[in-house]
Amino acid sequence: MSTAESPTPRRRGTKIVATLGPASSEPAVLERMIAAGVNVMRLNFSHGTAKDHIERARLVRETAQRAGRELAIMADLQGPKIRVGKFADGMVLLEPGASFVLDAARTELGDLQGVGLDYKELPRDVKPGDTLLLNDGLIVLEVAAVRGDQVRTTVRLGGVLSNNKGINKQGGGLTAPALTAKDMEDIRTAMSFQADYVAVSFPKTATDMEMARQLCNVAAAEYRHKPGLIAKIERAEAIPNLEKILEASDGIMVARGDLAVEVGNAAVPALQKKMIRLALQHDKFVITATQMMESMITNPVPTRAEVSDVANAVLDGTDAVMLSAETASGKFPVETVTEMANICAEAEMAEDVKLDADFSGMTFSRIDQSIAMGALFTAYHLGCKAIVALTDSGSTPLWMSRHRVHIPIYALTPRVVTQRKMAIYRNVRPLLMDQSVDRDQALADAERHLKRRGIVGSGDIYAITCGEPMGAPGGTNMLKICRAE
Structure with missing residues (x-):
C-alpha cells in the first residue's frame, strides 16, 4: 500500500496544484515541494518540448514514489496563440494617441508603426470601435479601421509592448478554435506518459470539450488509459455556456488571467464564486488559479491580499488552488507551497458545516x-x-x-x-x-x-x-x- 499524502502537521482538505518548471525540476526541490503539500503537478505545454515533458513526468512519478506518495499529473495545453509577432528591437514603447497597425500579412520584424500577428484571423474578428487588450490588458488599442490583413488601431493606454505578447478582445469574440494542431500533438505526448488530467485552454462550448475527450481517448487507447478533462474558463463566451461545459468535463479551472482581461477585473470575483458553486452542484471538481501567490515569485512571504485571496477561494469551496510561475520559475517554490498549505488549513478551520x-x-x-x-x-x-x-x-x-x-x-x-x-x-x-x-x-x-x-x-x-x-x-x-x- 502507498498513501497519496504523507502526514503533515496540520490536516488540510484543499488540494494544491503546482507548476513544474526550471525552479522546481531538481529532484531535491521537487521532493521538498511534495513534502510541503503538493497534490497535483502541472506540466505547462506552452513551454518546452515533448522530450522535456516526458522527462519531467518521469521525474514526478519517481520522486513521488520515493516520497511514498501518488500525485496526479496535469497536462495543460497551450491552446491557440493569439499573439503579436516579434519586434526588431525586442520591444517598442507605445504612446497614447499614436497609430499602430496589427498586420496579419507582415513578415518583417515589428517597429513603432506596427507588428505582425501569429493569429492571422484577427482582421476578420474585429471591426472599428472594438477594444483590443494586449499583454494582459497593460496595453489598450482601439480599432480605427480594418483594411485587408491590417487592423489599424489607436493607442488608448500605452506602454512597453514586447515580443509575442497576447491579444484579447474586450467582451470576447475571437474565433480561434480551442484545439490547435500543436495541442493535438501535445495530447499524444501527454498520453504517452498517461497524464491523469488534460486541461483544455480557451474552450467556448461543450463541443470543444467533447472533441478534446475524443482526441484524448483515441491517443490513450493503446495505453488503456482515460484521462480526466479540465475546462479552463478564460473566454467571455464560455460564461453563458458554463453548465454545458461542466457536463462535458470532469472539472473546471477558474483561469482568472485571460478571463479578467475579457470581462473586466471587477467581474471576476463574482464569476469565481458562481463557477465554484456550479461545479459543486454538478458533482465536478474546481481549481482556482492565476496570481494566487504572485509576489512570492521574488519575495519569501505573500502579501496580505494574496493570503485573503487564497483563503476566500477555500471558503468558497474550491477543490484546489494553483501555483504557476511561483513554483515554475520563482525563487521560493518550497516556501510558496508551505505558505499556501498553511493558509488553506487555517481557512478550513473557519468553515461552516451546512x-x-x-x-x-x-x-x-x-x-x-x-x-x-x-x-x-x-x-x-x-x-x-x-x-x-x-x-x-x-x-x-x-x-x-x-x-x-x-x-x-x-x-x-x-x-x-x-x-x-x-x-x-x-x-x-x-x-x-x-x-x-x-x-x-x-x-x-x-x-x-x-x-x-x-x-x-x-x-x-x-x-x-x-x-x-x-x-x-x-x-x-x-x-x-x-x-x-
Whole structure:
C-alpha cells in the first residue's frame, strides 16, 4: 500500500496544484515541494518540448514514489496563440494617441508603426470601435479601421509592448478554435506518459470539450488509459455556456488571467464564486488559479491580499488552488507551497458545516450516490472519526467531497490510476489497497490499514462504504458504521 499524502502537521482538505518548471525540476526541490503539500503537478505545454515533458513526468512519478506518495499529473495545453509577432528591437514603447497597425500579412520584424500577428484571423474578428487588450490588458488599442490583413488601431493606454505578447478582445469574440494542431500533438505526448488530467485552454462550448475527450481517448487507447478533462474558463463566451461545459468535463479551472482581461477585473470575483458553486452542484471538481501567490515569485512571504485571496477561494469551496510561475520559475517554490498549505488549513478551520441545509430538497435516483450521501449524513451526526470508501472508479469519494463535513474521507482503491485521479478531490485522501478478497476480509483489511496509520484507534467510530460484489464499478450499495476494535 502507498498513501497519496504523507502526514503533515496540520490536516488540510484543499488540494494544491503546482507548476513544474526550471525552479522546481531538481529532484531535491521537487521532493521538498511534495513534502510541503503538493497534490497535483502541472506540466505547462506552452513551454518546452515533448522530450522535456516526458522527462519531467518521469521525474514526478519517481520522486513521488520515493516520497511514498501518488500525485496526479496535469497536462495543460497551450491552446491557440493569439499573439503579436516579434519586434526588431525586442520591444517598442507605445504612446497614447499614436497609430499602430496589427498586420496579419507582415513578415518583417515589428517597429513603432506596427507588428505582425501569429493569429492571422484577427482582421476578420474585429471591426472599428472594438477594444483590443494586449499583454494582459497593460496595453489598450482601439480599432480605427480594418483594411485587408491590417487592423489599424489607436493607442488608448500605452506602454512597453514586447515580443509575442497576447491579444484579447474586450467582451470576447475571437474565433480561434480551442484545439490547435500543436495541442493535438501535445495530447499524444501527454498520453504517452498517461497524464491523469488534460486541461483544455480557451474552450467556448461543450463541443470543444467533447472533441478534446475524443482526441484524448483515441491517443490513450493503446495505453488503456482515460484521462480526466479540465475546462479552463478564460473566454467571455464560455460564461453563458458554463453548465454545458461542466457536463462535458470532469472539472473546471477558474483561469482568472485571460478571463479578467475579457470581462473586466471587477467581474471576476463574482464569476469565481458562481463557477465554484456550479461545479459543486454538478458533482465536478474546481481549481482556482492565476496570481494566487504572485509576489512570492521574488519575495519569501505573500502579501496580505494574496493570503485573503487564497483563503476566500477555500471558503468558497474550491477543490484546489494553483501555483504557476511561483513554483515554475520563482525563487521560493518550497516556501510558496508551505505558505499556501498553511493558509488553506487555517481557512478550513473557519468553515461552516451546512450539511442538513445541503440535503434539504435533494433526491437521489442512484443507489451508489444515495449510499454516499447517507454515509456523509450519518458520519457527521454520529461524530465519526473518518469516512472510508472502498472504490474502484472514485465516484463515491467525489460525491462525498462535494459537501463540507470536516471529517476526512479515506478512499481505498485497488487501482493506482484512480488513486492519482482522486488526488485533486477536496478532503479526500486516496490510498492503495487490494480488494480482490471477499467483502468481510476487505472490511477487516481496511480497519487494520486505518489503525496502522493512526487514523482510528480502539473504540473510534467510523463509517465505511463498499459494494457487493467487490470491485464492480458503480456498485457501491452498502454503508456500515463500525467501532474499531
